[in-house]
Amino acid sequence: MVSLALRKRGSRKGQERRSASQWAVAWRRFKKHKSGLLGLGMVVALILVAIFHSFIAPYPARPDPNAFLPLYEGEAGQPPSWKHPFGTTIIGNDVFSEVVHGTIYTLYVAIGTTLIAMLITVVVGISSGYLGGKIDDLLMRITEVFLVFPSLLLILVFARIYQLINPEPFWNVLGISIPVNLTMIVVIVAVFAWAGNARVIRGEVLALKEKEFIQAAKSLGANSRWIMLRHIFPNILPQVIVIATLTMASAVLVEAVVSFLGFGDPSTITWGRMMEESFQNMSTTWWAEVFPGLAVFFTVLAFNLMGDGISDALNPRLRE
Amino acid sequence: MGLAKYVIRRLLYMIPLILGISIVVFLVMYAAGDPIQIATAGNPSITEAQRQFLREYYGLNDPIPVQYLRWLDHFLHFDFGKSLYGGKPVNEIISIYFWETLKLQLVSILLAFAISIPIGVYSAVKQRSWFDYIFSGISIAGVSFPVFFLGIIFILVFSYQLGWLPSAGAHGAPQLWPVFGIQNPILDELAHLAMPATVLTLAGLAYNTRLLRAGMLEVLRQDYIMAARASGIPERKILLKYALKNAIMPLITLLGMSIGFAIAGAPATETVFSWPGLGRAYVTAASRLDFPLIMGITMIITIMILVANLITDISYAAIDPRISID
Numbered sequence: 001m002v003s004l005a006l007r008k009r010g011s012r013k014g015q016e017r018r019s020a021s022q023w024a025v026a027w028r029r030f031k032k033h034k035s036g037l038l039g040l041g042m043v044v045a046l047i048l049v050a051i052f053h054s055f056i057a058p059y060p061a062r063p064d065p066n067a068f069l070p071l072y073e074g075e076a077g078q079p080p081s082w083k084h085p086f087g088t089t090i091i092g093n094d095v096f097s098e099v100v101h102g103t104i105y106t107l108y109v110a111i112g113t114t115l116i117a118m119l120i121t122v123v124v125g126i127s128s129g130y131l132g133g134k135i136d137d138l139l140m141r142i143t144e145v146f147l148v149f150p151s152l153l154l155i156l157v158f159a160r161i162y163q164l165i166n167p168e169p170f171w172n173v174l175g176i177s178i179p180v181n182l183t184m185i186v187v188i189v190a191v192f193a194w195a196g197n198a199r200v201i202r203g204e205v206l207a208l209k210e211k212e213f214i215q216a217a218k219s220l221g222a223n224s225r226w227i228m229l230r231h232i233f234p235n236i237l238p239q240v241i242v243i244a245t246l247t248m249a250s251a252v253l254v255e256a257v258v259s260f261l262g263f264g265d266p267s268t269i270t271w272g273r274m275m276e277e278s279f280q281n282m283s284t285t286w287w288a289e290v291f292p293g294l295a296v297f298f299t300v301l302a303f304n305l306m307g308d309g310i311s312d313a314l315n316p317r318l319r320e
Numbered sequence: 321m322g323l324a325k326y327v328i329r330r331l332l333y334m335i336p337l338i339l340g341i342s343i344v345v346f347l348v349m350y351a352a353g354d355p356i357q358i359a360t361a362g363n364p365s366i367t368e369a370q371r372q373f374l375r376e377y378y379g380l381n382d383p384i385p386v387q388y389l390r391w392l393d394h395f396l397h398f399d400f401g402k403s404l405y406g407g408k409p410v411n412e413i414i415s416i417y418f419w420e421t422l423k424l425q426l427v428s429i430l431l432a433f434a435i436s437i438p439i440g441v442y443s444a445v446k447q448r449s450w451f452d453y454i455f456s457g458i459s460i461a462g463v464s465f466p467v468f469f470l471g472i473i474f475i476l477v478f479s480y481q482l483g484w485l486p487s488a489g490a491h492g493a494p495q496l497w498p499v500f501g502i503q504n505p506i507l508d509e510l511a512h513l514a515m516p517a518t519v520l521t522l523a524g525l526a527y528n529t530r531l532l533r534a535g536m537l538e539v540l541r542q543d544y545i546m547a548a549r550a551s552g553i554p555e556r557k558i559l560l561k562y563a564l565k566n567a568i569m570p571l572i573t574l575l576g577m578s579i580g581f582a583i584a585g586a587p588a589t590e591t592v593f594s595w596p597g598l599g600r601a602y603v604t605a606a607s608r609l610d611f612p613l614i615m616g617i618t619m620i621i622t623i624m625i626l627v628a629n630l631i632t633d634i635s636y637a638a639i640d641p642r643i644s645i646d
Contacts, residue, residue, distance in 0.1 A: 148337065
C-alpha cells in the first residue's frame with residue numbers, strides 16, 4: 001500500500017513537471033538531439049573564442065604594428081606550421097590570429113542582424129495577421145516589394161554608398177569600440193532579411209487568431225495590444241526562435257559575400273575581408289584563403305545544426 | 321476558366337510594384353551624391369568645365385523628378401541609357417552578359433532539380449538509414465558552405481593542383497582550346513562551364529534535397545498514404561504518384577523563384593570564376609556606382625522575378641487540381 005501511494009505521488013509530480021513548462025519539455029527533447037547539441041557546442045565555442053580572443057591569438061589584430069611581426073621575422077607567406085597553425089599571409093599576418101580576432105565581428109553580425117530582422121518580422125507578422133484589414137493589405141504589399149527585390153545586389157549598392165560617405169571608423173560606446181561601417185552593413189542586411197519570415201509568422205497568427213483562448217480573452221474585454229503581446233506572441237515564440245537561428249546563419253553568409261566582394265567595412269578585418277585580401281595570391285598562399293573560409297563554414301554550420309535541433313525539439317507534430 | 325483574365329490582372333498588378341521599386345532605387349542612388357564626381361574622382365587632370373559637360377550630357381542637372389520621368393520614358397521604350405563608364409548603351413552591356421548568366425544558371429538549376437528528386441525521395445523513404453544520414457549530413461553541410469568558397473576550393477584543387485580545368489572565364493582563346501589534348505571549341509566551352517556549373521548545382525542540390533526530404537516525410541505520415549497502402553497499391557506508385565506530387569510543391573515554388581533570381585546571377589560565384597555574367601557586371605557597376613547600369617540590371621531582374629512568380633502560380637493550378645485560378 002505504502003509503495004503504491006508513493007509511486008502515485010511520484011507520478012503526479014512527474015506530470016506536474018511536464019505540464020509546468022513547455023520549455024522544459026523542449027530542452028529535454030533537444031538534449032537527445034545529437035546534431036543539435038553539436039551545433040550548440042560549436043556556438044558556445046565560438047562565443048568563448050570571441051570573448052577571449054586577445055588571450056587565444058598569439059599576435060594582436062591589425063592596425064597594431066605587432067600584427068606584422070611574422071613579416072619582420074622573415075616568415076611572410078609561410079605554410080601552416082606549429083608556430084603559425086594556419087600559416088601566414090603574403091603581407092605577413094598570422095592567419096590563425098586574424099581568424100580568432102574576426103570571430104567577434106562575425107558574432108556581432110549574426111546577432112545584430114537577427115535582432116533587427118526579427119523585430120521587424122514579429123511586428124509586421126503579428127500586426128498584419130491579427131489586425132487584418134487595411135493594415136494587413138498595406139503591410140503585405142510592402143512585404144511583396146521586399147520579396148521581389150534582388151536583395152543581395154541592392155545590399156552591395158547600399159554598402160558601397162556607405163563606404164563612400166566614409167564616416168568615423170569606430171563608435172565608442174561605454175569603452176567598447178563598435179565598427180560603424182560594419183554596423184551599417186548589419187542594418188542593411190537586416191532590412192532585406194525579414195520579408196519571407198514575416199509572411200510565415202502572419203500565417204501562424206492567422207491560424208492562432210481563431211483559437212478559443214483568443215476568443216475568450218477578447219470576450220473578457222482584453223484589447224488588441226494586450227492580446228498580441230500576452231497571447232499571440234508567446235505562442236509564436238517557438239517559431240520565432242527557429243527562424244532567428246536560421247537568420248543568424250544566413251546573415252553570416254551574406255556578410256561574408258559582401259566583404260569578399262570588397263563592399264565590407266574597410267577598418268574591420270572580417271573573415272570575408274581576409275578572403276578578399278588573399279584571393280589574388282591564393283595559388284601560392286592557399287591557407288590564407290581556405291582557413292577564413294572554413295571559419296565561415298564552421299559558424300554557419302553551427303547555427304544551422306542548432307536551428308535544426310531546436311526546430312525538431314519544438315515541433316509538436318514530432319512529439320512522441 | 322478565366323486564365324487570360326487572371327494573367328491580365330496579375331500583369332496590371334505588377335505595374336505599381338515595378339514603379340515603386342524603380343522610384344526607391346532611383347532615389348537611393350541619387351541620394352548618394354553626384355555620380356559624375358564619384359566617377360571622375362580618380363582623374364586628376366579633369367577640369368570643372370569637363371565635369372559640367374558630362375553632367376549636361378547625362379542630363380544630371382535637371383531636378384530629380386524630371387530625371388526620373390525621363391528615365392521612365394526611356395524605360396518604357398526599353399532604353400536604359402548609357403553607362404557612366406565608357407558610355408556604352410546599358411542594353412548592349414546587358415545583352416552581352418545576359419546569355420552567359422542564363423547558360424550557367426539554367427544548367428545548374430535544372431541539374432539540381434533533377435538530381436535532388438531521387439535523393440530526397442529515397443532519404444525520406446529510408447529515414448534513419450545510412451543513406452539518409454549520409455545525404456542529410458552532406459546537405460546540411462552544403463547549405464552551410466559559402467557557395468563562392470566552394471568555387472575557391474574547386475579552383476584550388478582542379479585548376480591549380482591538378483591542372484585539369486580552366487579557372488576563369490567562359491571561353492578560351494583558340495590557342496588555349498586543347499582540352500585533354502583535343503582541340504575543339506565546344507569542349508573548351510564545356511571545360512569552362514564545368515566548375516562553376518558544378519558548384520552552383522551542388523549548392524542548389526543541398527537546398528532542394530532538404531526541402532524535398534522534409535516534404536516527403538510530412539506527406540508519408542498522412543492518412544491517405546496509409547489508405548493507399550492498405551488497398552494494395554504498389555509502393556512505387558504510392559511514392560511517385562501520391563506522395564511526390566504533393567511533396568514537390570515547395571520545390572516548384574523554389575524553382576520558380578530561383579529562375580527569377582538566376583538572372584541576377586550568383587555575384588560572388590561569377591566573380592570567383594571571372595564568369596562574364598550579369599552578376600559580375602553588377603558587382604563592377606555597384607563598386608563604381610554606375611547608376612544607369614545598376615538601374616538597368618535591377619529592373620531587368622525585378623521584372624524577371626515577377627514574371628517567374630506568375631508562371632509558378634499558374635503552374636500550381638496545372639499540377640494541383642485543388643488550387644484554382646480565380
